[in-house]
Amino acid sequence: MEEERIGYLIEKCPDTRVIRQIHAHVLTRLLPISAVSFLLSKIVGFCALSRHGDINHARKVFAQTPNPNIFSWNSLIRGYYLVGSQSKVPLFLYKELVRKGYPSANTFTLAFVLKACSNILAFDEGRQVHARVFRSGFGSNQFVQTGLLNFYAKCEDIGLAEKVFDEIHERNVIAWSTMISGYAMMGLVNKAFGAFREMQTSNVVPDKVTMVSVISACAMAGALDIGRWIHAYIEKHMIETDIMLSTALVNMYAKCGCIEKAKEIFKGIPVKDHKAWSSMIVGLAVHGLAEEALEAFSRMEESKVTPSHVTFIGVLSACAHGGLVSEGRRYWSSMIELGIEPSIEHYGCMVDLLCRASLVGEACNFVQTMPFSPNPVIWRTLLIGCQKNKMLHKGEVAGEQLLALEPSNPENYTLLSNFYASVAQWEKMSHVRKMMKERGMKVVPGCASIEIDGFVHEFVMGDWHHPEAKDIRQALRVIAERVSDAGHEPQVSDVLHNVGNEEKGIYLCEHSERLAIAYGILKTKAPRPIRIVKNLRVCIDCHEVTKIISKIYEREIIVRDRVRFHKFVDGSCFCKDYW
DNA sequence: ATAGGGTTAG
Numbered sequence: 001m002e003e004e005r006i007g008y009l010i011e012k013c014p015d016t017r018v019i020r021q022i023h024a025h026v027l028t029r030l031l032p033i034s035a036v037s038f039l040l041s042k043i044v045g046f047c048a049l050s051r052h053g054d055i056n057h058a059r060k061v062f063a064q065t066p067n068p069n070i071f072s073w074n075s076l077i078r079g080y081y082l083v084g085s086q087s088k089v090p091l092f093l094y095k096e097l098v099r100k101g102y103p104s105a106n107t108f109t110l111a112f113v114l115k116a117c118s119n120i121l122a123f124d125e126g127r128q129v130h131a132r133v134f135r136s137g138f139g140s141n142q143f144v145q146t147g148l149l150n151f152y153a154k155c156e157d158i159g160l161a162e163k164v165f166d167e168i169h170e171r172n173v174i175a176w177s178t179m180i181s182g183y184a185m186m187g188l189v190n191k192a193f194g195a196f197r198e199m200q201t202s203n204v205v206p207d208k209v210t211m212v213s214v215i216s217a218c219a220m221a222g223a224l225d226i227g228r229w230i231h232a233y234i235e236k237h238m239i240e241t242d243i244m245l246s247t248a249l250v251n252m253y254a255k256c257g258c259i260e261k262a263k264e265i266f267k268g269i270p271v272k273d274h275k276a277w278s279s280m281i282v283g284l285a286v287h288g289l290a291e292e293a294l295e296a297f298s299r300m301e302e303s304k305v306t307p308s309h310v311t312f313i314g315v316l317s318a319c320a321h322g323g324l325v326s327e328g329r330r331y332w333s334s335m336i337e338l339g340i341e342p343s344i345e346h347y348g349c350m351v352d353l354l355c356r357a358s359l360v361g362e363a364c365n366f367v368q369t370m371p372f373s374p375n376p377v378i379w380r381t382l383l384i385g386c387q388k389n390k391m392l393h394k395g396e397v398a399g400e401q402l403l404a405l406e407p408s409n410p411e412n413y414t415l416l417s418n419f420y421a422s423v424a425q426w427e428k429m430s431h432v433r434k435m436m437k438e439r440g441m442k443v444v445p446g447c448a449s450i451e452i453d454g455f456v457h458e459f460v461m462g463d464w465h466h467p468e469a470k471d472i473r474q475a476l477r478v479i480a481e482r483v484s485d486a487g488h489e490p491q492v493s494d495v496l497h498n499v500g501n502e503e504k505g506i507y508l509c510e511h512s513e514r515l516a517i518a519y520g521i522l523k524t525k526a527p528r529p530i531r532i533v534k535n536l537r538v539c540i541d542c543h544e545v546t547k548i549i550s551k552i553y554e555r556e557i558i559v560r561d562r563v564r565f566h567k568f569v570d571g572s573c574f575c576k577d578y579w
Numbered sequence: 580a581t582a583g584g585g586t587t588a589g
Contacts, residue, residue, distance in 0.1 A: 045580070074580075111581055146582045153583095177583045212584040247585040278586040310587045317588060348588035355589095381589050537589085563589055 019043055023061060033066050040065040041072040048079025055079045070103040078112045081119055090116035091125055098132075105132070107141040114147035118154040126151045139167075146174050153182025173204050181213035184220065192217035193226065208234075208245050215248040222533035222560045224256035225451050243269060247276045254283025257531055257558040257565055272300075274308045281314035286564045288575045290322020309340050316349035320356055321564060323578050328353045344372050351378055355385025356578055364394060376406045380415060387419045395419050396428075403435075410441040447535045448512035450520050459515035468519070475518040476510075483548050491541040511542050513559060521553060529556040537562050547571050 026039045040061055047058035055076075062068055062076055073093065080089040094113040097105060105113075110133055117126035130148055138144050145168050152161035165171070165179050176199040183192035196214050199206060206214075211234055218227035231249060234241060241249070246269045253262035266272070266280045277300040284293035297315050300307060307315075312335045319328030332350060335342065347370050354363035363385060367374050374382075379402040386395030399416040406412055413436035420429035436443075446461040459466065466472060513534050520530035538546075538561050550557050551571035559566040567574040 049580070071580075078581080108581055115582080143582050150583065172582090174583045179583095181584065207583095209584045216585075242584095244585040249585090251586065273585095275586045280586090282586065308586080313587050320588085343588085345588040350588090352589065377589050379589095384589075 019046055019057075027064070037065055037067050037069050037072075041069050041075070044068070044072040045075040048075040049082065053079070055083050068103075070106055070109065073097055073103065074106075074108045074112055077109065077116065081112075081116045085119045087116070088120060088122075091120075091122060094129075105136065107138045107144050110136070110138055111141075111143040111147040114144070114151045118147075118151045121155055123155045123157075126155065142168075142170070142172065142175070146178055149175060149178045149182070153178060153185065156186055158182060158186055158188065171199075171202070171204065173199075173207055173210060176204055176206070177210040177213055180210060180217070184213045184217040187220055189217040189221040189223065193223075206239075208239050208242060211239060212245050212248045215245070215252045219248070219252040219255040221456075222256050222449075222531075223451060223456065224258065224531060227252045227256055243271070243273060243276060247279050250276065250283065251279045254279065254286065255560070257287075257529075257560055257567075259283060259287045259289065272303070272305065274300075274305050274311060277305055278308060278311045278314055281311060281318065285314050285318035285321055287567070288321050288564065288578070290318045290324055293318035293322075294324075294327065307335075307338065307340075309343060309346070312340060313345050313349060316346060316353065320349055320353035321575070321578055323357060323576070325353060325357045325359070344370070344375060344378070347372070348377050348381060351381050351385075355381055355388070358385075358389050360385045360389050360391055360394060374401070376402055376409065376412070379405065380412070383415055383419055387422050390423055392423050392425070395423070407439065408441075410436065410444050413441055414443055444536065446512040448516040449533050450516045450531065452520075452523050457516070457519060459512045459519070461512045461515075462510050466515075466519075468522075471522060472515060472518050475522050476514060479514075479518055479521070479549060482552050483545055486548050486552060488545060488548055491544065511539065513538065513542055514545070517546065517549060517557060520557075521549075521555065526553075526555050529558050531558045531560075533560045535562060538566060543573065543577075547573055 023040075023043055026036060026043075031039075043061050044058045044065070047053040047061065048055055058076060058079055062072055065072060077090040077093050080087045080093070090113055094105075094109070094116075097103075097109070110129060113129055114126060116122075117129060130151075133139050133144055133148065145164065149161055149164045149168070152158070152164060161179065161182050165175065168175050176195065180192050180195045180199070183189070183195060192214060196206070196210070199210070211230060214230050215227060218224070218230065231252075233239075234245070239245075246265055250262045250266045250269075253259070253265065262280065262283050266276065269276050277296065281293050281296050281300070284290075284296060293314060297307070297311070300311070312331065315331050316328055319325070319331060328350065332342070332346075335346070347366070350366060351363045354360070354366060360382070363382060367378060367382070379398045382398040383395055383402060386392075386398060399412075399419060402412045403416065413432055417429050417432045417436070420426070420432060445463075447458060449456050449458045451457075457466070464473070513532055516532045517530060520532070524530065538559060543566065546557055546559065546566070546568050548571065549555070550568035554570075557566075557568040559568070564575070
């Protein structure tokens with residue numbers, strides 16, 4: 001049969017020229033419409049989906065098809081997002097298909113259009129597809145189910161994602177992985193770990209994709225022990241570590257404070273792409289290892305991997321953390337020469353770089369040159385810069401802008417209040433605090449955690465609910481005495497409360513990281529480093545005190561701040577007091 | 580014919 005021969009040719013000779021010849025052949029014969037539609041759908045499918053295909057040709061053939069069948073429609077829908085993930089064409093095609101009412105969508109159609117919706121975060125359109133899934137009775141198809149799940153996860157509607165997930169009766173590794181990655185993406189790390197455990201108890205075998213999601217959750221949480229455990233699991237079960245999994249591991253070890261281990265894994269990646277390089281560079285940057293980060297960047301250039309905008313975020317933040325102002329400016333220019341349009345994140349790095357180098361005036365001018373209006377991060381960076389340099393007026397402006405732009409973020413009030421405290425503007429400080437109260441803002445409590453024997457102990461400032469509170473209090477007292485004997489005077493300007501100095505000193509002693517460090521000293525022995533993860537940035541006094549503790553207790557203390565790492569060894573910190 | 584994954588400023 002003619003059709004069979006042509007179908008065979010398309011599968012055996014996937015070549016655009018052959019396709020065109022066949023196409024001509026089909027059109028010059030008088031064949032029944034259904035046969036033409038079938039043959040042309042083969043061509044549409046090939047052109048839209050094959051690596052050697054051509055989506056534009058697919059579209060042309062599709063347009064010439066008398067009654068395109070559902071396979072043609074599906075191929076085109078999928079083909080368009082395969083060439084450009086942000087394309088809206090799949091949605092237009094789907095709409096047209098629905099409007100026409102013929103042929104009717106099948107499970108492939110729904111899965112593909114859901115994927116297209118996830119790519120561009122088209123929430124309303126995806127909702128409509130969901131409604132259609134209900135009506136169509138295809139809701140029990142696994143591909144449609146994971147399509148829906150992934151769609152809600154990507155749109156960050158975790159509630160609806162969970163709802164879809166709960167309704168899946170037979171959950172395969174893909175459904176589980178999608179759910180876990182959805183949790184991880186939203187920072188719901190405990191839910192991610194919980195789902196991972198539940199997956200194992202329901203006897204679904206995790207694969208490398210599952211591992212990537214779990215490892216990412218560890219990176220986010222700074223959960224080193226779990227991360228190590230997962231890494232061991234990967235090795236034990238001989239799960240293939242491809243570049244994505246290796247990159248996730250590099251990132252995890254870096255974000256958990258083991259930069260040496262991150263480097264080791266990075267070294268083992270045979271062919272590194274821009275994401276692998278970026279992870280390494282960002283990792284070195286957050287550790288304050290600016291020179292190494294820049295070295296890595298040159299090696300990346302030598303190996304002819306084109307840096308991405310993310311790579312430059314790493315490079316510029318390395319310069320910022322390392323105080324390398326002129327280098328930072330140079331990389332900024334070379335980034336623009338490479339044709340990378342600076343994003344607000346890149347501007348943010350530069351503003352930070354200038355502020356840390358006490359060039360706050362220049363930082364303000366730089367902000368003026370941005371093609372965007374400053375966002376809260378930029379204002380906060382400026383405000384902190386002004387605080388360090390005691391620049392009352394500029395700081396006040398930044399603070400006002402910040403509160404106007406983001407009045408519902410309690411952190412902003414705290415920052416501005418701290419700023420006024422640091423320049424001894426007590427009235428203004430209490431005004432901010434009053435405003436905060438009136439608007440119902442609660443201070444974000446400092447929270448620090450330490451992982452001991454696979455259990456994460458969380459400490460909140462001033463919270464004494466820990467079962468070993470008594471011992472911790474005692475340990476804190478001893479530490480405070482020894483620190484004080486070492487000649488430390490509390491630096492109290494970061495304390496919120498407008499109270500007497502002595503009392504301020506007491507508040508400082510109860511900062512969450514102090515509790516966590518005290519617990520670490522209580523529970524672990526040298527040479528094991530004490531690793532702390534903190535939700536806020538470290539205050540100046542805690543930074544000083546931790547330096548002293550590292551010396552008098554001869555302990556290495558690694559603190560993961562909200563933005564970077566501090567590594568305290570023998571009385572000093574790797575951040576060189578830049579942070 | 581189909582589904583899930585890695586890097587991102589303070």
